[in-house]
Amino acid sequence: MTVIVYPDKDSLAKVTIARLCLAISDAGAQREHVHVAIAGGSVGSSLIAGLASSPLAAHVNWSQVHVWWVDERFVPATSPDRNHVAVDDALAALGLRAEHVHRMPSSDDADTPTQGAQAYAAELARFAQSGAPLPVFDVVVLGMGPDGHIASLFPHHPGLLVDSSGEPEQVSLGITDSPKPPSGRISLSLAAINRARHVWVAAWGAEKAPAIARAIAGDDREDTPAAAVSGLEQTLWLTDLAGAGDAAS
Ligand code: 6PG
Numbered sequence: 001m002t003v004i005v006y007p008d009k010d011s012l013a014k015v016t017i018a019r020l021c022l023a024i025s026d027a028g029a030q031r032e033h034v035h036v037a038i039a040g041g042s043v044g045s046s047l048i049a050g051l052a053s054s055p056l057a058a059h060v061n062w063s064q065v066h067v068w069w070v071d072e073r074f075v076p077a078t079s080p081d082r083n084h085v086a087v088d089d090a091l092a093a094l095g096l097r098a099e100h101v102h103r104m105p106s107s108d109d110a111d112t113p114t115q116g117a118q119a120y121a122a123e124l125a126r127f128a129q130s131g132a133p134l135p136v137f138d139v140v141v142l143g144m145g146p147d148g149h150i151a152s153l154f155p156h157h158p159g160l161l162v163d164s165s166g167e168p169e170q171v172s173l174g175i176t177d178s179p180k181p182p183s184g185r186i187s188l189s190l191a192a193i194n195r196a197r198h199v200w201v202a203a204w205g206a207e208k209a210p211a212i213a214r215a216i217a218g219d220d221r222e223d224t225p226a227a228a229v230s231g232l233e234q235t236l237w238l239t240d241l242a243g244a245g246d247a248a249s
Helices: 009-030 041-053 055-059 088-094 113-126 206-216 241-248
Strands: 002-006 034-038 065-069 071-073 139-142 172-175 185-188 198-202 234-240
Touching: 002 009, 002 241, 009 034, 009 041, 009 055, 009 139, 009 198, 009 234, 034 041, 041 055, 041 088, 041 139, 113 172, 113 185, 206 234, 206 241, 234 241
Parallel strands: 002 234, 034 065, 034 139, 139 198, 198 234
Antiparallel strands: 071 185, 172 185
16 A cells, blocks of 8 residues: 655645556556546546646547446436536546446436446446456546545445455445435445556545544454555555644654
8 A cells, every 4th residue: 555645635636637647548558448437526526527637638548448437326317416427528528439438327227226236237247358247447546535435335334245245246236325415326346446456545634534544554444444445556545734644643
């Protein structure tokens, strides 16, 4: 695990956007398809939306890039609550192929979050390397809530345990009781997230400092789900001075 502390969230965002462009460009030099999964909340709106304005974006072959979501709110497709709505324009400006933007089903597309999660699992399998349940994501960019949740995996929520219940590995799950509104969501599972080569958690501000400190210290996943994220090649925590306050003490 690597922790990088920036002076403030603006410098964190600028550098992370550049880091993402370089990571995608490096992956594109090694593989035909590059798979990136992004979280919602301020990470999506501040980081992904800023990609088009990065000087490095011009050096990325965006036609190779697939964008997936780590989680999504199970509301109508055009609702401002949808995570993809905040980044649709940015992705279009970058010139991604329409069929490479893999939005999670909305409540217009499926009857229940679980049905939507099953449809997303089928979409992931379509783009997986032979026999795998989902593609190996080159980068997963997560946010984290003040309670230590990542994606829509919340403390003491059964969604955290789908991978350790002995059931076949579940790549996505439907949630109907999210403590963070809206209550209906679709989320990748922890196992799906941890199949990524690079997992980055971008969380900043004093409000999240206690959860950041618990996660970095390796707290129990039930209490701090963010503590359980681990990339195959890299686990990177990106925060600012305010967010690092408790970890430093
Ligand atoms: C969601 C997000 C969620 C988010 C965290 C952090 O759909 O709500 O995916 O997991 O990443 O709650 O959100 P902020 O970065 O906006 O604080």
